[in-house]
Amino acid sequence: MRKQDGRDRKNGGMQDTRGARNWRIWGAALLLTLAACDQPNASQPSAPPQAVGEEPGDAPVPQPQPQLQSWTALAPAPTTLYEGQGGTVGGKLYVFGGFDKNVNNRPIATRAASVYDPAADRWTRLGDIPNFVTHAGVAVDGQSVYLAGGFLGDHPGPETNAVWQYDVAGDTWTPLPGLPMGRGAGALVRLGRELHFFGGVDRDASGRYLSDHADHWVLNLDGTDSWRTAAPMPNPRNHLAGAAMNGLIYAIGGQHLGDEANGNQTEVDVYDPTTDSWQAVSPLPIPLGHITSSTFGWRGRIIVAAGVTVGERESAQVFAYDPATDTWSTLPALPGPRQSPVADVIGDALVVATGATSAGPTDSTFVSR
Template structure:
């Protein structure tokens, strides 16, 4: 190639080298950074879906609660509701929530609502939806304040029953454990059943963990049932141990049991109640059955607590007492001091106010009685105590109603036969009583016209 032909290429190379040098010597340009209104650099990804979503239904609405998201650029949460799982979902919170809780007071009563909860960041990126459903119960219909009732027999249970735990939930009566009628005294059974008043049929449920329990406290929160403490079986399942720390949750929809945080100490023959997102365990005896206890322990379910805290102790510590929640307060009634042939029944009635963490003495039962742990309930705005034990093995059929508005007791029509340690609960404008005193049968009551 000639010298002349090389000159254009050389000139081009020199020009390129010159431009590169100029570029290196020029001032550097600032990097472009996009900031959110709050000043934070936006996350390259959407927030995580809200975790640990829970729904607590009540007659006043459905309370949703979930764990806080940890993203630095989190803007808030949006809650939506639908009438079916497939949607469509309608937002309930036009403005994003800044707290991880929401109560849907407009949820339709008597039907299931389906929810989605999403998290959004400050660039409006949305997480996947956390989902849950819950049935808001229909408002309670206060039955007439009758004193006269007639009794109709209901279907027998599969086995004789005494010292079982039982509660009404969703219009059905659930019973757990009790003494095993197929074994010599006194070993617990793990059998569990549900009674449907509409069909007058008992159906077996998944057995309780291990050998079951007697003398446990039982409560419900509108969605689950919980039991705490109680007499449990020895390793052979042939006799009983007089106390345990164990607490369990039963899910009626899944027919499964889940272990909950243990009580601080072994307890039995005390009571368990649910109020305001918290479980309250109080009263009972120590594991040696040498001391009646008034300790009062609280587990905050709404805050996913992992341990129990201490609240005001129950006055007149006692065991085998009854309890119920009425008008936002916990009532503790009757019970006994001591055990078996040395027991002394009690007539004491106390009410606990969580707002002030105090117990107040009210008018005593008309007569002392114990073994009413699962036959004390609320009906028509009154506290009902059905049956019980006046002294060791001395069953009574008395049914008494306490009216908190007047601080008075009224005698109702007694049970057709004396029973103690049975299970009873309000149903419709009357109540159901089943088992107790080693029997299988029971009754559904209705007020006399």
């Protein structure tokens, strides 16, 4: 969450110029390959650990170098939003909760939920989520979206330990075993049939950040009624991203306490469940936080879109990490900077929705292929 420093995030945010809403518009766009823009980091702490197999659907299938075209603004979301949670299930992007406006410079939480169908370029409202939550960790599988932890209510709200499973087919929510302790702005990753939650922060009643946490908890989705403890994450931090690829879990970026100006992190750590250990790999090209719901896998890469960087500035940058070479590359930037959007891959298209600018929350939907 951005500290309230007098910059009023007005409800409605920035108005985006909308392009033609036809998926064939990309046919004439200039193709840019990752291979052409690969720029390895100068600092590479060590080679990434050897990958291990995981359940079908998690491990990437070897493919040619992916291609990415320029971004296009399509149908706006039903409401302006930032600090929401979401991901892709069944070829659609689901977005839950977050802050939809500011009143007297105070971010106001919403229970609204919506889904974006790129085939029709259409957003649809869903039933409200169970609570007014922001900053939750989020993970998906083929049928469900999982939310864990976060902050409750308008800013500054308390952290929660609640864990929820959203069933896409039934549009229903089911409570799962709660985290051992409340945590806001942590990361949630699904690896096979287990959920991993790590990082996060707690605050006092006034909203003052108290401590970043390295705790790493694991829940078996096949009947276990409690979370077990795993190896703690290096460099305790919050507002970080998590991703799973090739049987490994990545903790990416984040920030220390509430310091969005100077506390954003470049660190990337990888967890190997076979050894219950973490190892540092090549850092992000720039410090980034507020990337929890805008980091995802695509064609064997981990994509990190937008976020907040040094000086409390929203970022438009899009980066791709290649675990095979332990290097980062830069992809075409978004049309505008965004704090805490919701992003994922749908088919072979990348979708980045909502998020805030310095003027306030937006309803933008950016799509690229």
